[in-house]
Amino acid sequence: MDLAGRLRDLRIQAGLTKTALAKPRYTVSYVSQIEAGRRTPSSEAMAFFARQLGVSPNFLATGIPEGIEDELRYRLEVARTRLREADPAASRELAGQVLARAAEYDLEAIRSEASLVAAEALAEQGRLSEAIDAFEEVLERELPERERALAVVGLARAYRTAGDLMYASQVVESFLGESRRGPLDPSLLAELQSVLVSIYFERGDMVRAERAARHALAAVADVGSLELRARTYWYAARVLAEQKKWSDALEMSTRARMLMEELDDRQSVARLHNAYAFLCLEAEPPRLEEARHHLDRAEALLSGTSARGELAYIHEERGRVALLAKRPDEALEWAERGLAEASPDGLENARCLYLKGRALSALERGEEARQVLREAADRFGAQGARQQEASCWRELGEIEVARGDLEAAVDALRAGLAALDPNRTRA
Template identity: 35%
Template sequence: MSSQDLVGQRIKTVRRQRGLSQAQLAHPELSDSYVSLIESGKRTPTPAVLELLAAKLECSLTYLLNGVTAEQMEEIEVGLRFARLALENGEVEEARARFAELRADPSLAGLAQLRLDAEYGYALAAEACGDLEEAIEVHVRLLESEDLATERRIAISLALCRCYRQQGDLTAAVRVGERMLGREDRPSWSDELVELGATLLLAYIERGDLLRARQFSGELLAAAEQLGTPRATVAACWNAAIVAEQTRRGDEALALAERALAIHSENGDARNLARVRGAYAYLLLRIRPEEAETCRDLLVRAKAELNETSASITDRALCNVYLAKAELALGNNEKAAEYAIEALGKLKENARGPRAEARLVLGHAYLRLGRDDAAASELSAAAEWLGQAPVSRSITQGWVTAAAALENLDDEEASAEAYQRALAGVGL
């Protein structure tokens, strides 16, 4: 039933409740035949006529348009504000519950924009709770709508591309990103489009397409420079830094990352600032391991900040993994094990790559502590998770790490198999 039909139906229902005929409702400003056409959905009343009919029927214009009273509309909008606030404050389970309650409200049936807000908010909350499959399902359904505004389509595409990448489905992530960026009706570069491009760039890196990644990172940097906005500059610089590191340009990578962190410190939201700070610390650890103490301190700060925001479970768990690696570099093996165990306690079963990484770190910590049986158990579990995860650069590197650790345990057979899996990951 169209919105025009629904408006006519509501006018007819309220008219009958008031005990009025069509002629009585119409007189003297309108004809009864015109009212009949409106009620049957054959005519679309002008805003002025709708206001007139609402006054005559002693009901709100909001009700005639949307099927809810002004009080119900205000209650829904307040509910959405509280749900968003809970998400922004890191109360992700509460946010998910609030958005779920709004989605189930029958009053939203005629409120397309507010219903979309509730669905989109629920998907973001599901992602923050680590339920990527649920988030993906909702985002895919939302993108199927043909009447989405361009800005909303970009936002949903960005979230969906990010979820697919976190899940390890790099093919799907690339498909979503390229489809949005390649649309004929795509607007000129904006902050949202640069962020979408940056997420797509990470997918290129993960699947090992470094040539395309390096070319595309240049395009994003140029777009960000043209825009001149902090948000676009941070996204472009940060992801260009990752490309630079992957192509062995460490100093350039750190310079780009430091620029992103400096700009975000002045202009960014708390969640993304914490994520950038933690990722910068881990980048610094990889490029300059001699600065492990500085990296550890930055990660401790990032961990505290993440816990106060709407950062996803995966983001928080990965910060613990990075902390474990920093502690390993400092020789604090017990502390490294604690952080790795904490990370495993946060991650859901479908987070295969992060779970494998956490198990690898824990296995190394146990190996250094002389707990060979525990180390072997963790490395075996890591291998199992690596085997379930889609092939990517990080998964291939995980196999190399597992192989070296298994070799230290004198498990030559398992070590050889891990090396073979690593070679297969690079197409050899």
């Protein structure tokens, strides 16, 4: 609503005639011309009419109530807090309320921020298709650099979780490669590079993962939130673990966990206990009891939350513990529980299938194992997780060797080598 309509509506709501509004300083004609949109009142006239109407000059001029921006920003912070507390449903509801009020008063900056929080909440709920649409809608707006970078991070994470690793990396790389943009804030650069580390790691592209980890650690050295620093340390730990640098990897993982415990972010601390368990299982020799301890801590922290994807990861890691302890029956049970919790089209689903195939193979149920491992290989391949696809083919090759079918074994091993061919990736 423009000033003309607002002045007229407020006058009528106050029960004032044009004469009563104008007296004693202005004429009825002056008020009529303003209400007709033919005159713009001076600042002095605006202040006079606002007093007559019992509103602030700012509200009369803009239609925005006093303090509404502060109120909405506060409510948006509450929505962000709910997201950190693993309550994405409440976060999305609050963000939606802020979005509606911001739209009512045409507060574009707050609308953009609320849309971003709502998209992040959708992603945390596992509603990836809706989240991707929401992030892309946010990126179509005119955004400050910070919000644009955070939307890119959210979009890339959503594509990564959905399994499209190639496009996830392209989203970030394209943003970082924009020539029209100046230097990024170090904390945003660390966030973007950390996402790239996780994507490259899933793809098995360890050279790029290591390079991105170095960039992220350099950017976050003296700046950034505790949460960002923790996440960066964890991604660096995964790269170090892949290089068999176990002492350095565990040190980075411990730093990350301590930072998240300082923040008291239960879901993030649980993820880092999961991460520590992963590193314990990758160590030589595997540290099974320590891994169990961290998985117990992670599950306790997630009790009462809706983090099904995180629980699927815990079940998968418990299955790996069981396999290493030579208990394939138990590993198979954990794999089935993980599949029940995991998104049907995400990477965690493929990982649980891989665990199930290995457990079936250990139980000498070869035909079932072959079928499950082929399904896992197909899913990893479709999602660009080349290293994990190759692992499936290696397991299949070993099954064929045990069956005495050397030709099929060679075919499986060749398929594994083809999966690792860097020319298969667009990025």
